[in-house]
Amino acid sequence: MTITYDFIAYSGRLSENSWTLGMRAIQGEVPLDVVLPNLHTATNAEDEDIIGVLTKEGISRESSDVMELYRYLRQLSTKTNQAFGYNEVVIRNIHTRLNSLKVDQELRVQITYTERKENYLPSTYNIKLLGTHEISPIDTQEFETEIDPEDETNEIVDIDTPKETDTNTPEQNGEKTIPKDFPPIESEISVYKSTNTLEKLIAFSRSLQSELKETKQKLDAMTERIQSLEEQRTHYRELENLLQDIVDRLNFMENYEKRIEILENDRYTLKTIQEVLTNYLKTTHRQSHLLLKEIDDESDDDQEL
Numbered sequence: 001m002t003i004t005y006d007f008i009a010y011s012g013r014l015s016e017n018s019w020t021l022g023m024r025a026i027q028g029e030v031p032l033d034v035v036l037p038n039l040h041t042a043t044n045a046e047d048e049d050i051i052g053v054l055t056k057e058g059i060s061r062e063s064s065d066v067m068e069l070y071r072y073l074r075q076l077s078t079k080t081n082q083a084f085g086y087n088e089v090v091i092r093n094i095h096t097r098l099n100s101l102k103v104d105q106e107l108r109v110q111i112t113y114t115e116r117k118e119n120y121l122p123s124t125y126n127i128k129l130l131g132t133h134e135i136s137p138i139d140t141q142e143f144e145t146e147i148d149p150e151d152e153t154n155e156i157v158d159i160d161t162p163k164e165t166d167t168n169t170p171e172q173n174g175e176k177t178i179p180k181d182f183p184p185i186e187s188e189i190s191v192y193k194s195t196n197t198l199e200k201l202i203a204f205s206r207s208l209q210s211e212l213k214e215t216k217q218k219l220d221a222m223t224e225r226i227q228s229l230e231e232q233r234t235h236y237r238e239l240e241n242l243l244q245d246i247v248d249r250l251n252f253m254e255n256y257e258k259r260i261e262i263l264e265n266d267r268y269t270l271k272t273i274q275e276v277l278t279n280y281l282k283t284t285h286r287q288s289h290l291l292l293k294e295i296d297d298e299s300d301d302d303q304e305l
Contacts, residue, residue: 003115005030011069012106024058076125090127
C-alpha cells in the first residue's frame, strides 16, 4: 500500500529582478511536511511533525533569486550517487530554462510524493516538467487536468489534518510559510517524514539497527587488530629472548677467553719454574758427584798410607 500526494511548484518572473515562488495542491490537501520537508513550525522543538496543509489556493512569496526553485527541487531529489535518473534530467532542464523566462511567465513542475508502507523502501519524489505558462490567477480546474492518467491507478489517501485552535500559526500571524533558503540535504539521509508514531518508531529502530551493525563491524575490525598486535607482541618477545640468549653466550665466551689467557700465563709460569728446578737439580747432582769423587780419593789416599 502506498500514500501518494500531488502538488504543483512554480517560479514566475514578475520583473527583470523580481521573481515569485509558490506551491499549490492539485487535489485535496497535502501535508506541509511533504511539501517542505526541512521546515519545522511546531512549537515543541522535540516534535518534528509540521502542522499545516497545502491546499488548492496554494502559498507563494516574492524572491530576488532566480535559482530558488532549482535549489528547492534539488532538496527534494538529492543526487546520492552517479545514477542519472529522470529527476536529474528534469532538474537540469529547469536550471537552464529559468533564466530564459520572460516577464509574466512562470515555469511549472508537478511533484508526486510516494510514501510506501514497506520498511525497506524510503519515500520518493517524482518530478515532472509541465512547461512555461503565462502568469494568471489560480485556476484549480486547470491543474486538476494536468495530472497524469497513469497516476489515477495509484491509491490516493487524503489525510485530514485537524484544524488547530492555536492563534499563533504562521499563516494567521502573516508569516511566510515558504522558507527563504533551502539548505542542502545530506546525501546519506533520505527525505522521509511521517506523522505516524509507529512509523517513527520503525524508522528509529532501523536507524538503531544500522548503527548497531556499523558498531559491530567496527568492533570486529578492532578485535582483529588487537589479535594481530598480540601476535606481533609475542613474536617480538621471542626475538627479544633470542637476542638475550645470544648476548649471554657472547658474555660467556668473553669470560672463557679471559680464563684461557690466565691459564696460559699459569702454564708459562710453571714452565719457568720447571726449568729453574731442572737447572738446580742438575747443578746439585754435579756438585754431589764431585763431592763423592773427592771423598773416594781421600779414602784411597788414607789406605795407601
